[in-house]
Amino acid sequence: MSAVGVTLGSTLLFFSVFTVVSAVQINITTQSGQDVTLTCRVTNNITAVEWSRANLGQKNVFLYQDGGFVPNNQHQSYKNRVALRDRGMKGGDASLILKKATTADSGTYKCRVFLRETRSWKFTIINLRVDPPDQINIKAVSGQDVTLPCRVTNNITAVEWSRAGLGQKNLFLYQDGGFVPNNQHPSYKNRVALRDRGMKGGDASLIVKKVTTADTGTYKCRVKIAETGSWKYVTINLNVSPDQMNITSESGQDVTLPCQVTNKISAVVWSRADLEPKNVFLYQDGHFFPNNQHPSYKNRVDLGDRGMKDGDASLIVEKVTTADSGTYKSRVKIAETRSWKNITINLRIPPDRSGPGGTGSIGVIVGLIVAGVAVAAGLSFCRKQKPQSQNSFQPPDDQD
Known part of the structure; x- marks a missing residue:
């Protein structure tokens, strides 16, 4: 452990003997791909904060003390992905922003803040659950107009629609109040538009006109939330059948x-x-x-x-x-x-091959007919052969 880590741990041990430590538990659920804020707030001035997570061993998620971020002991999975919401921690706000959360980020987090006035520690426990990204399956028929739904509950400042397999090109980009055509894939020119240009009520759904089987694929809607400046994602699997x-x-x-x-x-x-x-x-x-x-x-x-x-x-x-x-x-x-x-x-609907009147029955009937013909032929042959055998074979005459 680094010198900084030892100092922080020793301070905690010393003051935990003499100070009553309080803890708060918070449950947070988010979706994969979103930025999430792990809240931690006290009413006092903070001199240090350490964010940790169960199962990371001696590594931490984030450590801030003496006016600066201390990266020495940070777990590699959180590098360049976490930051304090307010570096100055004004008003006792030690909340942490975790960028582009994944299901692997699910777990129990602990926020430990050191209070200047009382020189004591306070704890906040956060149980974070990250669900897989929203996936919607849509079936359409070639020639139809299709709406790819994408809706959030916040105000939207920008939306980008993309599709796997198009490289760096997008389907549709709308930001700063206008459509940006520069990087649009040629196959979608004049074929796509927002259902509501104003995106009222958080509606960023896209209309694709006259889809073809070539439009089959996985689409992603990325919307930028006005209030937080973060992005949210919706994934859509579109399957277009022939007309x-x-x-x-x-x-x-x-x-x-x-x-x-x-x-x-x-x-x-x-x-x-x-x-x-x-x-x-x-x-x-x-x-x-x-x-x-x-x-x-x-x-x-x-x-x-x-x-x-x-x-x-x-x-x-x-x-x-x-x-x-x-x-x-x-x-x-x-x-x-x-x-x-x-x-x-x-x-x-092909004919039933095993039911009445099907080929199975026909086969049975044909078989019976053939068998009948064979029997009749055999009887006829016997009748014809019997007298012939009597005439051709004569017992020898008795000889003295």
């Missing part, structure tokens, strides 16, 4: 025809090309409308979620048969824009 989906199932199974958008839906109509003007399923204004439904789908289809939460208008078809094969179209009406979006699905 036509191909689904193959087996006869007798229940099949889900997927239909997902990122907006609130006010109506959905499922139809099939060869059944029009009849529909497969119509749901609007919170009700199912059976009047124009094709008879073959009565009591066999329903939405996976009648509330269509999170834009899910997927349809379940029960006990499909080969007659259900065909091209289906889902048309959803978006509540906000009152516009329609379409999804096309090709459903193929």
Whole structure:
């Protein structure tokens, strides 16, 4: 241990014998990637503060005394990542800012402050929990407009949208009240915009127009908080399917025809090309409308979620048969824009190979027929051969 560390430890030992030591416990939860403030405040003037954490051995997180930061015994995982919120510790504020916290930073921290007036120590215990970053999974179909959600509860001064695989380029950068196009990737020019340029209510969501399968990837939203000057992150996994989906199932199974958008839906109509003007399923204004439904789908289809939460208008078809094969179209009406979006699905149900009428049964029938023919041929052969054998074989004459 360094000389400074020994002096601090000895002072603590000496005064702990004669002084009542008080401790406060605080629980803090944050998300990975965020800057977090570990609060530690007293009402007296502070001459020294040491931040430590369980499981670091003799190393500390941060030591400040005699008017300066003492780095000698700092644990390497905290180098250049921690600093006092106020170097002067005015008003007894010894709070520590931890930058870009990760799940590895979860643990129990101790703040020890040495008070000038009483020459005593006070303790604050902080239990920090760092959760994995927010991850949102979104599915879309090629040709749709997609909203990538990003919302915080604070005022935002800047937002940057990026995507893995684009190198140093970004999707969208907005700061100082304006869009900054200099470093935008060419594939997103004139295709992306904030849902609300004013970012009211902490909304930094991004609209991507006419997505393609090439837009599939992991997106990150980084927002700068006005009050703290810190950054917060949201991660989104976007999966864009072709505008036509191909689904193959087996006869007798229940099949889900997927239909997902990122907006609130006010109506959905499922139809099939060869059944029009009849529909497969119509749901609007919170009700199912059976009047124009094709008879073959009565009591066999329903939405996976009648509330269509999170834009899910997927349809379940029960006990499909080969007659259900065909091209289906889902048309959803978006509540906000009152516009329609379409999804096309090709459903193929091959004949049942083991059930009645399938190839298995045909094989049995053919086998029986072949066996029958063979038996008949054998009997015929026997009948023809019997008299021939009697004529061709004669017993020899008796000879004297």
